[in-house]
Amino acid sequence: MTNIIPFPQLEIPETIAAGPGPGNTDARVLARYAGAGLADHMHSDVLRGMVECKEMLRAVMGTENTYTFGVAGTGWSGLDMMFAGVMPGDKVVMFVNGTFSGIDGLTVRMKAATEEELAANSLDPQAASVITIEVPHGQSVTGEIVEAALAVHKPKWAAMAHWETGSGRVNDIEGFSAACEKHGAMGLVDAVSSLGVGDFRIDDYPGVHGWASCPQKGICCLPLTYAPVSFTDRYIETLKATGTRTFCHHPILEARHWGVIDGKDVEKGTYHRTHSAYAVSAFHEALRICLQQTIAQRAADYTFHESALRAAVTAMGCEVTSNMPSLVVLNLPGDLAGREMELVQHCRAQNFGIWPTLSEPVQVRIGILNLLNEGAIRDIVQRFAVALRDLGGTVDSAAVDTALAQHYRRAMAAE
Secondary structure, eight states: OOOOSSSSOOOOOEEEESSSSSOOOHHHHHHHHHHSSSTTTOOHHHHHHHHHHHHHHHHHHHHOEEEEEEEEEEEHHHHHGGGGGGGTTTEEEEEEEHHHHHHHHHHHHHOOOOOHHHHHOOOOOOOTEEEEEOTTTTTOOHHHHHHHHHHHHHHSEEEEEEETTTEEEOOOOOHHHHHHHHTTTTEEEETTTTTTSSSOOGOOTTTEEEEEEOOOOOOTSSSEEEEEEOOOHHHHHHHHHHHSSSSOHHHHHHHHHEETTTEOOOOOOSSSSOOHHHHHHHHHHHHHHHHHOOHHHHHHHHHHHHHHHHHHHHHHEEEEEOOTTEEEEEEEOOOGGOHHHHHHHHHHHEEEEOOEEESSOEEEEOOOOOSSSHHHHHHHHHHHHHHHTTOOOOOOHHHHHHHHHHHHHHHHHHO
């Protein structure tokens, strides 16, 4: 007798992921994931792949840091590892200008809270040693803001998102690093939205001692694989001195599995977690693609195509308030103001995945992760125009077409 399964096989349709992330995975990455053999996680080819991933990741991030590797999981896994250095009572200045830097701030308060502070409010502790500098939604964290705060508070740690996806703002990493150096703070940077999208080398910012990113945005590696992290020797020595309260996301223990022991690459690492041959293969291919395209070219492509999308939605009567090259954050035309969530849900029902902001004021976010060609941008623009009309808005198609044509025509002329 055959058991009756109450649910059919799950069929998920093809959609266009046009939000802040996760992004659209390259078919080559999915092919490597699906094509990996069912190998033991300590198989020689898996271990070789891990070594090559580690070396490629250093090139992608632009660093000589030996402690550069991937944390199994999402971007939050990488961020949790980076913040593992923060111990109860540590003085931290946290810069917040949107949803995700705000969650980083909560993580820092949880890490820095004393036993009494955590017991008083375990889900939102008010750690006295954490100073939160709130920058209004839609504004960037500037070097001047960082300098002023660190000059007054003289913290052990300072933390900031490089690019705040919640409001689509690029924060001043150069000013942040300089202020950290000047005032002796160890900088920690959430690079979830910028790695693989922006053209930067982390070693150019010596005031930053810990970096964390994710696999599913700029690296474009879904299914979830490894969250890139990188730590300076100073961070590691600080961690050795103080210890940390985590085992799973322990930077030193995790690095050992990637063949980094006592600050050196070794032939064979030691066990910390079970790695997946599928994940290693997919991550390996995603990094190969990044290096093949070059980070500089990827960054230029993002800037170029974001400008096209920005021009098109502006021609529809929207106001763009962001300055990130992989994402536009916009206010709808006046006759549709207040209907942002309705519009987003309507688009998602059409397999067009755009997002609202997750904090006030509610805006619309349209992203172009791994959608770096004219056809993809025109598809996004057309879908968005249709959605605006479906809700009763007015779109001047001729103006939109002109904006796109002028943008891409200038590029062709330049070539």
